[in-house]
Amino acid sequence: MSLDVEKIEKSLLVGEWNDDLEGSLPSALVEIAKDVVNGAFHAALTSQPSRDLFTVKLPSDDIRSRPLDEWFDLTLAPENTSAEGELLRLVLGVACLRAFVQVNWTGPDLEFKPLDTISVSQQTSEVITEEELHQRSVSELAHGGEPAYHLAQVPVFLRLAKILFALPYTYCQSAAWWRLRTWLVHEQVLDEPAAVPLDILTSVDPLTETFASHPDLAGRLILEQGLLEHYLGHDKSAAEYFVRAARATQLEYELTGALGKRTKFQQTDITQLVLLAESRKREDDVEGNANGDNGDQTNADESAEATNSSRFTVPETLALNDDTLLEQTQFTSSAAANSGNRLSHLDPSSQPSLHPLDQSILLCLCLNVKNTSPSHGLTAEQMSPYVTRVISHPRNWSVHTMALLLRARLEANRTRTVERSTLQLQALVDQMPTADSTVTERLMYVHQIPLPSKWEMEKELAMRFLSIGVVKSALEIFERLEMWEEVAKCWQSMERGDKAVSIVRDLLEGKKAEADRVISRGKAVASNRRQVLDALREAKLWCLLGDLEPDHALENYNRAWAVSKETSGRAMRSLGAFYFARGDFQNCVDCLRRAVAINPLLGRSWFVLGCAYVRLEDWAGAREAFTRCVTIDDEDGESWSNLASVYLRMGEIGQKAEATDAEDAEADANETVPEQSDEKAKSIPFSNKMLAFRALKQGLKHSYENWRMWYNYMIVAMDVGELSEVCRAMTRVVEERSAKDGAASVDEDVLERLVDAVTRAPANPDEAVEAGRDAKSVARNPNEGHGLLRRVIDLFERTILPRVSSPRIFRARARLLTWQGQWREALDTYLDGYRCSTAGTMEKGETDAAKWREAVDEVGDMVDVLRNFGPRVEGYNWKSQARSIVRTFMGRTKDFEDEPEWSRLTEMQEELRRDEGERDA
Structure with missing residues (x-):
């Protein structure tokens, strides 16, 4: 029996029915499970066992005052404590979740309504309406002070899924996995990401071992864990999960180069980036050999195209039709450069098709390239091969949709591709309601890809219109989606701020009703709109009104806080920003403390809080705030900078900082570390200086062009004795500043101290080591003497002297040459310094x-x-x-x-x- 339960669970997880299950468990339960796997949610949710489970037990008088999880009796019935009872709850929870995902993510629309699945008495039916269910569900889906999107369709199904998966399970091991999937969906319904229960990820860890013998199941689970980390903004952790997923499914991939052409008029082959990838051989996968590893390229392409068109229905891939660029890179070499032995047999122009799960992993890895790379062209160039590799062999409707969406995003900022980008995005939005593929296919891999919801995809299209100046079209979409904040921005861009204020006020006063279905019912319903308007959404509208009316901002923000019954993180964030802008830092701290307590995942709130603490000289509080910033986003160079500055200032009052998990540190990115007197510098614990040094080093990985951070890093590195890093930092400062500031870009005091550190050692390398030892066999300290010499010489010859000069720079250089015994060069350098000195340039x-x-x-x-x-x-x-x-x-x-x-x-x-x-x- 337990084995059959496990088989049903696996069928639910992968979205494919196992025909061996017929007749194993009670037939009604098996049929319900089969209906869910095959996408027949109406049949599953209206079956008799389902209606018995979703029977409202509360009297009508208590309905409005009690939450949804108290409407039904899900745990007390004896049959619900058995393996079959647990499995029924699990199956119906899956049906609710997948029905919600179908109607809001993949389409097409459902053919039934929530009330068709809930059993109510005649008396209760007068109280429970579709509108009541919708409003109640949206309100209860608010989480972490963030409202849920109010136009999400059938939100009651998501709420019911969360209720069912939150129940204890003894026999169904996959319940924790479905709970993870439910939170993955829930996070995307909220306005901003909010913290999830701590056990969501850890509760599924045992399943990794359970499914270790099933590579694809293990890969799915690890991939979904990574996607949750991605939605929460933990990019580094997400990257580790994505790589582990590839390892679990035994996906082989390598980003390399191969000779080819990118344009129609290109005469010479040049190296083009290509992603070589190959799935492991699966027994039931006949598609993997559609192309063949070898053979004629044309025949392979035709075979793949014929197979794809006959077996798979996928969204239309729009052609580029450009007069210069080729549709895709034309590789002229049958072998990639420097490819590993495992993939050396692959022809870049004719690779075998990948399993859809492996395609999903590649798309997530591509997403990680975006998250962990600087914002410049290299990122797009790195991402394109991943997307191209997936698009070349469509295997699944949802996966191919995600690949086309990523390509549309990559092409949005290029002149020759922006048109296709916008048209492709429009086509993806238009295809959602169609029935061009089965529900089962659309849902099979939807949890393994970062596919946005319908409203998010439409919002992205509207933002694309806005970016190219098509404001009216963008405004129409935002109004239909009832995204009033974006509507206000559109009116402001058209210099009609008064119109934006009018819309928000009408919504708050009930003069303007949201949603066409409400308007169609007439003014009587609209007059009661304020009573059913979700508290957090009403608070959001008051905050928006405060943004639009600066003179009444404080009043509106406080009203938002009161309306939400002190649960709106947005209200406290707005109040905190209001007080910070006016220099009231104590009130700012009080407000932002409440905001981060409600939703601790928003790095910007922690950053402003840290800045407010700095103004109050509360260094311990500032350290905590900026530490949280870099924990949330370890690529936030400005927060690393501020953290380092805090460490140094903590020392001024005798405080000793403790090391954190993220090696912390630095000052405001536009602020220079203050000069420390010798006495004050001695009062700063060395451990604090080292933490500041490490933090600046980490921050500079993501703020490479910020010369102020490099200057701060140079000063701190000098203080902790990391002189080789001082040379590196001075190089960057001079490179960035010399064209504008000339010799002032060189800190001559620091330069002279570098020369001192070299010349303190004996000029003869053998004399600089212990007697009897050879200087060549001894590891040199890179921060003094001969170990530092090469870096200082390069600093002079390659960086400073080709760009700037001053008497002190020449004298420092001459001292170094003197120490080396290069007397003629030293004299010439001293003379160069004299010629640009006051004496050498003095005129009559x-x-x-x-x-x-x-x-x-x-x-x-x-x-x-x-x-x-x-x-x-x-x-x-x-x-x-x-x-x-x-x-x-x-x-x-x-x-x-x-x-x-x-x-x-x-x-x-x-x-x-x-x-x-x-x-x-």
Whole structure:
């Protein structure tokens, strides 16, 4: 019996019915399970066992005041505590969830209504209406202070699924998995992602071991865990799950290059990115060999096309029809460059088709490329091969839809592809209500791909219209979807802010009813609209009104908080931002503390909270806030920067920071770390400095072009003794700033300390190690002496001197050359420094005596350098050079002959003449 229950569970999980199950369990239950797997949800949910389970037990007087989970008696009946009873609850929960997903994600529309599946008495039927069920469900689906989308169809099915899967299960192991799937769907119904129960992911971990012998089931489970992490914004964790899923299904893939052409007029083959991928051989998969691993490319393409068209119905793939770009990359090489041994046999232009589950994994890996890469063209180039590999062999309606959607997103910002991008997106929206493929096919892999809901896809289309200036079309879509915040933005973009205010006020006052079905019932229903308007959605409207009316913002935000009965995270976020903008940081902290308690997943709330703590000099609070920021999004360079600054400031009041899971640190990305006096710097614990250093290092991975962060990193690295990193940081600062700021882009104090760190060691490498040891065999410290020398030389020769110069820079460089014993080069560098110094650039007619006295010192220094190092250079007439310097300077500054320092110049001149005379004698 238990084995049959397990088989039914597996059929439900994969969406394919196992014919061996006929006659094993009570026939009614088996038939219901079969109907659910085959997409016949109406038959399953209107069967007698279903109607018995969904019979409303409450009297009509209690209906309005009690939540949906108390309407039904789901646990007390003896038959519901057996294996069959549990399986019935599981099967009906699956039916509810998949019916909700069908109507809101994949289409087509359902042919029945929720009340067709719920048994009510005649007296109760007057209270329970479709509208009542809808409003109650939307209200109860609000989570973490975030409202659920109010126009989601049949939300009662999602609510019933959550109720059923939340019950305890003893016999049905997959209940935890279906609970995970329900939360995956629920997260996409909310306005913003909200935290899920802590056990959602951990409760399914045992199933990974259970299904270890079923690679595809294990792969599905791991992939869905990764998708939940993705929806929650945990990209690094999601990436690990996606790679594990590929390993579980034994998918082989490699991103590499192959020679080919991308345009119609291209004459020379160049290396193009290609994704080589191959699914493992499955016993029941005859499609995997449609192309064949070898053979003629044309025949393979024709075979694949014929097979796909005959067996699969998928959304239309629009052609590019461009006069320059090819429809797809034309590979001219039958082998990829540097491909691994496992995939070396694959021809880039004729790869075998992939299993739909493996296609889903590739799309998720492609999604991860987007999430973990900087925002530049390389990301699109990396993602395209993944999408192309999936599109080339359609195997499933939903998976192919997701691939086309990703391609439309990638092509949205390119001139030659933007038209196809928009048309393809429109086609995907239009195909949802059609019945061009079976419900079973559409739902089979819907939980393994990040396919957006109908309303999200339409919103994306509207945003695309908005981006190309088609505001009216975008406005029509937003109004139909009743996304009033976007409607307001459209009116504001048309400089009609008053219209936006009018719409929101009409909604709040009941003068404008939402949804066509409400309007069609007449004004009587609209007058009661305020009574049924969901509390969190009403709060959201008040917040929107506050955004549109800055003069009354505080009043409207407070009204939103009151209307929601202190549950609206949006209201507290708006109040926090309001107080922060006006410098009331204590009230800002109070509001944002409440906001993050309601929904702790929104990094922006934590960031503003951290900034408010900084203004209040509450460093412990700021550290907590910015730590949460980088925990939510470890690519947030600005938060890493601020965290480092907090660590350094914590030391000022004697606080010692403890290391966190994410190696923390740095100051506001537009703020420079303040100069620390020696005494103050000593008061900062070294552990704090190291945490600041690590945090800045982490942040710079994602803010590579932010020179202020590099400058802060340079200062902190100098403080903790990481001098090789100081060289790296100074290189980036000079590269970014030199064109605008010249020599000011070089921190000359830091540069001189780098030279000091090198020259403190003996010039002879063998003398820098213990006696009896060879310098070549000893690992060198990269932060001092000869270990640092190469980096400092490169800093001068490759970065600084080709771009900027100053006397101090040349003198520092000359000291390094002197230490190396390169006397001629050192002298030449000292002379270069003198030529750009005050003395070397002083012209006739100068009247600033202080500046002239400074120049006299520089002349004396240069003469001393020539006297000390000149004799070391064979054949170098240093005395003549020195006399020329003094004579030229005196000739330019005769106006200062009355100054006492003039005698110093004449003495130098006489001394050089005596030296010359002694040499001649």
